[in-house]
Amino acid sequence: MFKCGYISIIGIPNVGKSTLLNRLCGEKIAIVSPRAQTTRNVITGVVTTQDMQAIFLDTPGIHAPKTRLGKYMNKVADGSMGNADCLLFVVDATRPQIRDTELAILDRLSKVRKPICLVINKVDAVEKESLLKIIGEYSSKMKFHEIIPVSARTGDGIELLCSIIEDMLPEGHMLFPEDYLTDMPEKQLCAEYIRESILRYLRDEVPHGVGVVVDTFKEREDGVIEIAATIMCERDSHKSILIGKGGEMLKKIGTNSRTQMERLLCTKVFLQLWVKVKSGWKDNMSALRDLGYTERKD
Template identity: 40%
Template sequence: MTAETSAEGFRSGFACFVGRPNVGKSTLMNALVGTKVAITSNRPQTTRRAIRGIVHRPDAQLIVVDTPGLHKPRTLLGERLDSLVRSTLTEVDAIGFCVPADEKIGPGDKYIARELAGIKKTPIVAIVTKTDLVPPERVAEQLLAVGELGEFADIVPCSAAGDFQVGTVADVLISHLPEGYPLYPEGDLTDEPEQILIAELIREASLEGVRDELPHSIAVVVDEMGPREGRDDMINIYAHLFVERPSQKGIVIGHKGERLREVGTRARKQIEALLGTKVFLDLRIKVLKDWQRDPKQLRRLGFFD
């Protein structure tokens, strides 16, 4: 769509996904965009940024904002993530409230529904995710239960993993967007900088198979990246993984460094797929004591200005 083209009939705008941790928001966004722009994990609170994925259609451009899960914060990082979610809710054209089909409605869902009830001007679409994990009668029960949580513009069941009604979710969200010109160039799938995407892929690889308390303590920063001297088919990437205690450092490294090598191998494959070139990945680990509670360290790690 060119600048000279009329915007009549074309819709464009922002829709954010909100829900408690680990309800499938990032997986659904990736399915909508058609490629991986947000990391996923079965660990709660994997998402730490408001990540934007761009869905291009002939008649619309939908920018999906994946937010961290709303939860009761226990650290300064948690407080600021919740603040990030709430500020995002005031800035979008539509809100997708995600509730999983395979879990009963709980206090967290009811809490978010009450929060959303205070947003009067923005249409809210309830999305029942993970329908592939339960039989149809359970999906029907969940749709009724979600309908009792509040007044929603629409209620849609879907499964990102099973590719069920993902397109319908996009249709419904787009129907609530205003008419307007595209906001991003054709072909752009996210506005996240490459270094942030790479850091997230490293963090995703580091989350696999670790203890419950460790994921929240891991942060990743890409210190340097660039083409290898004398070669145009390889990029050197140097990154640090930060943890909060020396014992956590040992967990990440593993016996004789075996686990860290596994993390590097997994991350490198994902980064090579992202960049379309060979990658040399150098990972180092450093302890930043209680960084989740330290405003100075949070700024240093790039979470907040």
């Protein structure tokens, strides 16, 4: 009896959804950062074993949106719940209080007639005793298929989580080839690596105002891949910070993301970065479309 289906990974920002996706898939498909609202689109990761094919949908953290981009992020997260066969609701063990944001998600989940597993992540960072309180609080609010504490960082509890996922999935034939990993094109993944480097090196306000588009992605005859990308930012001051003194910062961002691209593509990469100011791009439909933040019509 083979099982196959879609599992949506949802939760508020920064609880470790993308880290969990990467851990479950054994590959870095989604970028991760200590800042909230890192993921902006639904990212698919597929795991195939002898007994199942699990198609994971990592989603943007659900939050109170301030821009059109924010609204889009919430909408795709919400849409992925509708498309999934079962759900992983991820919460952060280091932030045990249930706040309005979690309550809003619980309210939404209570209307979903699908198996839902509560995943309490980051258990490596808390005392075991504190978990009982979190488990108690959440189970008093809703009935979950299972509640499982894990650490996406260390891998603790992941094996058990996989067996719970198998249990929740419906019977069915494989939907993707056995060795299929993600629907994220390499070009887009490279743009995401650049964004991750920006999140790593710069303070909050800059990365949150940044979008990255890969304009050129081509293989040269000598096997080197040439990539040119534009970093779109909101203000002139952000542009100066991104470039840095004598171009230092942009060089650092370039070196860090190029190393990741070379690992992904298994070849040398020649990377060129450009910075462009486009104020208000997060509310601008055509800019959002250029960056791939528009709803797919399928």
